[in-house]
Amino acid sequence: MSDPIALPLKWWQRLLPRNAFSQTVVLIGSLLLINQLVSYWSVAVYFIKPSYEQINQLIARQINILFVDGVDVGREHLSMVDALNAKVRDDGMTIYNLKQAREAGLDNATYYSFLSDQMSVYLGGEAEVRFSQGDKLDVWIRPPQAPSIWIKVPLTGINESDLSPLTLYLLVIGALSVAGGWLFARNQNKPLKRLQKAAVTVSKGEFPAPLPLSGSTEIVEVTHAFNQMAKSMQQLEQDRALLMAGISHDLRTPLTRIRLACEMMVEDDHYLKDGIVNDIEDMDAIIKQFIAYVRHDQEVVREPFQLNQLIQEIHQQESHRLAQIEISLADCPEIPLHNVAIKRVLSNLVENAFRYGNGWVKISSFVDARYVGFSIEDNGPGIDERKVEELFQPFTQGDTARGSVGSGLGLAIVKRIIDRHHGKISLKNRPEGGLLVRVTLPKKQTDHAGNMQKNGR
Secondary structure, X not given: OOOOOHHHHHHHHHHOOOOHHHHHHHHHHHHHHHHHHHHHHHHHHHHHHHHHHHHHHHHHHHHHHHHHOOXXXXXXXXXXXXXXXXXXXXXXXXXXXXXXXXXXXXHXXXXXXXXXXXXXXXXXXXXXXXXXXXXXXXEEEEOOOOOOEEEEXXXXXXXXXXXXXXXXXXXXXXXXXXXXXXXXXHXXXXXXXHHHHHHHHHHOOOOOOOOOOOOOHHHHHHHHHHHHHHHHHHHHHHHHHHHHHHHHHHHHHHHHHHHHHHHOOOHHHHHHHHXXXXXXXXXXXXXXXXHHHHHOOOOOOOEEEOHHHHHHHHHHHHOOOOOEEEEEOOOOOOEEEOHHHHHHHHHHHHHHHHHHOOOEEEEEEEEOOOEEEEEEEEOOOOOOHHHHHHHOOXXXXXXXXXXXXXXXXXXXXXXXXXXXXXXXXXXXXXXXXXXXXXXXXXXXXXXXXXXXXXOOO
């Protein structure tokens, strides 16, 4: 039973970036965004807000002065609006009744609650403050001394956008900061990506040129250690190949002499001669497998080739000894491959099917959106599926149900060839009995890191 506490963690992990590049960009972007928001809030609270509160206070003083001596409405002034307008004269303030204020643009003005609350305190009653932007910024005040009128005060040299002067700054600096973080993360991630591709190359039995030492100190040290490791592994591989090739070569010389001696044996000892010759042929086959395994199938040049052609060639070669060999071919396109190596795969797998089966073998080809492949079936006893992965290891043989003939290098060689083609191989038992081997090869050429490349033709 799974831990119920761990389920939300797995869900959150799906939302977070996985690679170091994305994590670095998100981290830097988040820190910079928080920094910009804090800066915006600090300047707005400690600079912009006090400035507009001071402006609000000055306007409130003017309004208080306007009403301090009362308003004389007589023959000279037909209404309070006229009397107040005459009183302010050239101060820039204009007084409107509600109808006049709407005609002058009151409805387009924006209400500010914090300034209205402050104005109410300064004027000693409920007041309302609005801002409108035309050719200039206008402040509209509805004073508690005369709730039916509106006073408009123009503010020259100030725009409504000045109420949020950090908005554009926040956007520009935030975008530049994220872009800078992206470039920083990209430069930091570049040597790591190069190191990852080189590691994949080494894992496939190839050894790239030494990587350049660039990046941070830690990355330079890791790259230097990787270069030394790759060099040591390459030297070890060369020594191993030389040792195996030397042993194989030296073993063939006495085997040749033994075979010549067998040919000189008298006719009465033909039963002994046949046994020795068969042993020599078995030993020679094992030596060939050693050489093939050591070579790693180093041929890396792959040309577009028709897989069905290889299957037909194997069918023709093996039909003389396999009375029940069947083929079923799909309409497969040409794919980039090394035809000699893939033919060796087919030959080895058919040989296994013939050796461990009961005389029936079927070879089929298939194709899908990304892959072309083939399968080989037999009607033998099958295998223990729990030991499938072990069968691909060198010097590992099948269980007693499938026999134990040979050196145990056949499937290891097959696996190496398929891996070098960036393909896949799987083994499973057939429901009817026997074994099904399935091999898939990519339609497009791939580089050492497994990235798809264009076809060579």
